[in-house]
Amino acid sequence: MTEQSRATIALRPSAGFVATQATQDLTERAVIYLQAGFPIHFRGPAGTGKTTLALHVAAQIGRPVMLIVGDEEFSASDLIGGQHGYRYRRVVDRFIHSVVKYEENAVQQWVDNRLTTACREGYTLIYDEFTRSRPEANNVLLTVLEERMLVLPTASRDESYIRVHPEFRAIFTSNPQEYAGVHETQDALNDRLITIDLDFYDLETEAMIVATASGIDLEDSLRVVSLIHAYRATGAFTQMPTMRAGMMIARVMALQNMRPTVLDPRFVAVCLDILESKRTFASRDQDLRMQHRRLLMELITTHCA
Ligand SMILES: Nc1ncnc2c1ncn2[C@@H]1O[C@H](COP(=O)(O)OP(=O)(O)O)[C@@H](O)[C@H]1O
Ligand SMILES: [Mg+2]
Structure with missing residues (x-):
C-alpha cells in the first residue's frame, strides 16, 4: 500500500487509554475494517488488553456503545429481548359517574434487549468474551452480520424481523484458551468476523x-x-x-x-x-x-x- 492510498484516520484519545505505536496501529486497523462494514474480533489470552482496546475502538466510531459480556447461561432472548410481565390498562368511564366502570386489560409487554436496541438504533455493539455464551444463543447474530436482519422470535410485538440500522457496528472479543471445544456454529460466526490476534504488548x-x-x-x-x-x-x-x-x-x-x-x-x-x-x-x-x-x-x- 502506498503512503498516498492509505487513508489516514484521526484517532481520538479516550480516557485512561495508553496510546503507543502498537495500540494505535491496532486501533487504526480495526477502525478501517469497521468503516468498511465488517465486524471485528480481538482474540487473545486474558490480560492482553482486548476489552480496553474494544472500548477505545468503539469510541472512535463515535456512536453510543452497547456492551454485552458473554455468559454460559445466556439464551437468545437475553440478547434479543422477550415478553416480560404485563401492562395494565385501566379504562375509567368518566361520563357516567354513578357507574364506576373500568376494565383492566393485561397485555404482555415485549422488551428489547441490548442486541435489538443496538441493531435498531445503529449503536456500536461490544460483545465481550462472546464464546462464553453457548452457540445456540449466538446464532441470532449470523443473519444480523450477513443479511443485516435481526430475526425476532414469533409472537414478539408485531414485527417478525428488523432491518439492522446502517450505522450498526460490532466488535467481538474472545480468549482462544476458552475457545477449545466449542461447536461448529461458533465457527460460522467466526467466519463472518475479521479476527485480529492479540498477544502481550511489547x-x-x-x-x-x-x-x-x-x-x-x-x-x-x-x-x-x-x-x-x-x-x-x-x-x-x-x-x-x-x-x-x-x-x-x-x-x-x-x-x-x-x-x-x-x-x-x-x-x-x-x-x-x-x-x-x-x-x-x-x-x-x-x-x-x-x-x-x-x-x-x-x-x-x-x-x-
Ligand atoms: N491501551 C491501554 N491503556 C491503558 N490501560 C490498558 C490498555 N490496555 C490494557 N490496559 C489495562 O490492562 C489491564 C488488562 O486489560 P483488559 O482490557 O482487561 O484485558 P483483557 O480484556 O484482554 O483481559 C486492564 O487493567 C486495563 O485497564
Ligand atoms: Mg476482557
Whole structure:
C-alpha cells in the first residue's frame, strides 16, 4: 500500500487509554475494517488488553456503545429481548359517574434487549468474551452480520424481523484458551468476523500502561515489566503472569513509596507474593517450591538491581 492510498484516520484519545505505536496501529486497523462494514474480533489470552482496546475502538466510531459480556447461561432472548410481565390498562368511564366502570386489560409487554436496541438504533455493539455464551444463543447474530436482519422470535410485538440500522457496528472479543471445544456454529460466526490476534504488548507499551495505571515512573515501570516479561519467558508458571501482575506490584510500590530494587525487602516480598502464586504446587513439592523461589530471586536480582 502506498503512503498516498492509505487513508489516514484521526484517532481520538479516550480516557485512561495508553496510546503507543502498537495500540494505535491496532486501533487504526480495526477502525478501517469497521468503516468498511465488517465486524471485528480481538482474540487473545486474558490480560492482553482486548476489552480496553474494544472500548477505545468503539469510541472512535463515535456512536453510543452497547456492551454485552458473554455468559454460559445466556439464551437468545437475553440478547434479543422477550415478553416480560404485563401492562395494565385501566379504562375509567368518566361520563357516567354513578357507574364506576373500568376494565383492566393485561397485555404482555415485549422488551428489547441490548442486541435489538443496538441493531435498531445503529449503536456500536461490544460483545465481550462472546464464546462464553453457548452457540445456540449466538446464532441470532449470523443473519444480523450477513443479511443485516435481526430475526425476532414469533409472537414478539408485531414485527417478525428488523432491518439492522446502517450505522450498526460490532466488535467481538474472545480468549482462544476458552475457545477449545466449542461447536461448529461458533465457527460460522467466526467466519463472518475479521479476527485480529492479540498477544502481550511489547515491553515499552506494557511499561507505559503499568506506569499510567499505577502512577510510578516509566523507568521504574520498565524494571517491573521486564521482570514480568522475563518470568513469562521461563514458562515456569502454571498461570500466565499478565499485565495485571505488573500493575499490582506497581500499585503497591506507589502506595508504599517503594523503589523496584532487590535491596528493598518489601519490594522483594511483594514480587514474591504476586509471582509465586502464578505457580501451584502440591503440598509435598517443597523442593520444587524452593527451586521456583530461587528462579524468581534470580530474575528480581537481574532486572531490579
Ligand atoms: N491501551 C491501554 N491503556 C491503558 N490501560 C490498558 C490498555 N490496555 C490494557 N490496559 C489495562 O490492562 C489491564 C488488562 O486489560 P483488559 O482490557 O482487561 O484485558 P483483557 O480484556 O484482554 O483481559 C486492564 O487493567 C486495563 O485497564
Ligand atoms: Mg476482557
